[in-house]
Amino acid sequence: MRIKLVRALDAAPGFKVISQASDLPATYTSAEAMEPDVVLVSRELTLLPEFSLMRSLFRALEARWIPVVHQGLLGAAPQAAATAETAGDFPAVDTAQSGDVIRAQISAAMRQTLARKPTVVAAPIRTPVSLKSGKLILLGASTGGVDALLAVLSAMPADCPPIAVVQHTGQGFSESLIRLLDRRCAVTVEAAQDGMELRPGRVCVAAGCPGHIRLKSNKPYRITVEPGPLISGHLPSVDALFRSAVSSGANVVAALLTGMGRDGAEGLLALRNAGAATIGQDESSSVVYGMPRAAWELGAVRQQLPLGEIAGAILRACAQGSEEGRVAS
Numbered sequence: 001m002r003i004k005l006v007r008a009l010d011a012a013p014g015f016k017v018i019s020q021a022s023d024l025p026a027t028y029t030s031a032e033a034m035e036p037d038v039v040l041v042s043r044e045l046t047l048l049p050e051f052s053l054m055r056s057l058f059r060a061l062e063a064r065w066i067p068v069v070h071q072g073l074l075g076a077a078p079q080a081a082a083t084a085e086t087a088g089d090f091p092a093v094d095t096a097q098s099g100d101v102i103r104a105q106i107s108a109a110m111r112q113t114l115a116r117k118p119t120v121v122a123a124p125i126r127t128p129v130s131l132k133s134g135k136l137i138l139l140g141a142s143t144g145g146v147d148a149l150l151a152v153l154s155a156m157p158a159d160c161p162p163i164a165v166v167q168h169t170g171q172g173f174s175e176s177l178i179r180l181l182d183r184r185c186a187v188t189v190e191a192a193q194d195g196m197e198l199r200p201g202r203v204c205v206a207a208g209c210p211g212h213i214r215l216k217s218n219k220p221y222r223i224t225v226e227p228g229p230l231i232s233g234h235l236p237s238v239d240a241l242f243r244s245a246v247s248s249g250a251n252v253v254a255a256l257l258t259g260m261g262r263d264g265a266e267g268l269l270a271l272r273n274a275g276a277a278t279i280g281q282d283e284s285s286s287v288v289y290g291m292p293r294a295a296w297e298l299g300a301v302r303q304q305l306p307l308g309e310i311a312g313a314i315l316r317a318c319a320q321g322s323e324e325g326r327v328a329s
Contacts, residue, residue, distance in 0.1 A: 001070050001095045005040065008099035015103065024054050025172030031063050032176060037110050039065040040093065050170040056146035057173070060180055066109055067092040124157045124186045125315055134251050135161040135318040136198065136221055138271075140238030142168040142259025144287025146177065148307055149257070150184055153203060155311035158186040161253075161318050162198035162221055164206075164213065166238045168259065171208035178205050192236075194225040206236040214244035218251070232263035238291070242267025249274025253317040255310055256301070258286035262294035269300035277317035280304045 002020065009015040019030040024045055031039050039058070045051060046067050058065055067088040090109035093102055137160070141148050145167045156163070169177060174191065181203070182189035190196075192206040192213045198221035206213040211227040213236055231237035238256070242264060245252050254271050256264045258281055272278045280292040280301035285308070295301050305313055 174208035238264030
């Protein structure tokens with residue numbers, strides 16, 4: 001399929017294949033570095049679980065993509081085989097067609113405007129009052145988390161309290177996600193490392209790292225990265241991070257964002273009981289209302305808010321005393 005596609009495109013003026021990759025992380029890295037007009041992705045790759053993250057990364061890059069099929073191999077028309085989750089920005093390219101048909105279809109797609117909602121990226125919020133020193137922000141996210149993290153972190157001012165994040169994702173995408181967040185946000189975004197000090201204006205992200213991140217100490221806050229079994233079905237786990245911060249609960253502001261399952265719900269409850277300000281993303285703005293729902297039903301969430309209001313609520317809680325920051329929904 002790939003050989004035929006490359007030949008069909010390179011044979012005509014106005015087309016040039018600038019990169020080829022055999023897996024999703026390499027495909028995204030090439031798209032990020034080379035900014036092609038369009039990315040062609042085999043439909044087999046779009047069926048992988050991690051492709052939901054790839055879609056979010058493509059959207060954040062504003063990179064258009066088209067699924068590629070071969071009708072003779074699949075035994076079904078590409079339009080019938082595609083689903084809402086695996087469909088690209090435009091109708092699938094079928095390599096069983098002639099080179100002229102393939103080129104015409106890609107050309108038509110490149111002339112069209114992307115009919116999709118852009119990723120929300122906010123300007124950093126200017127807080128009306130000074131932020132309390134010693135505060136710590138903890139975030140957990142899974143499915144849909146790329147868009148959610150962009151919305152929250154891009155609104156954080158460069159002098160915000162330290163932030164630690166657990167995002168469920170495959171190991172191959174961790175560096176790409178961190179580069180994307182760092183480029184789009186006023187804060188500095190870094191990969192979690194054992195012994196790292198959490199500092200104001202910096203975000204520590206555990207995404208596909210080889211262990212759970214836990215708060216090791218406060219004043220200054222430091223983390224450990226500890227290999228171990230899955231917790232709540234994940235490595236790294238949001239629950240592991242949240243539970244490790246219970247001793248600092250009065251200074252913690254924690255938010256559980258969109259995601260499948262219930263990782264983070266028990267840890268968020270422990271933080272709330274320890275005096276932390278706890279926030280959950282609401283159902284209407286969540287891609288998957290699983291993790292936030294579990295936390296809400298458990299009584300772990302003090303404020304349930306739409307995505308666009310979460311960053312402001314976090315900063316208000318950081319600017320207030322621990323008791324003042326508790327606002328029940």
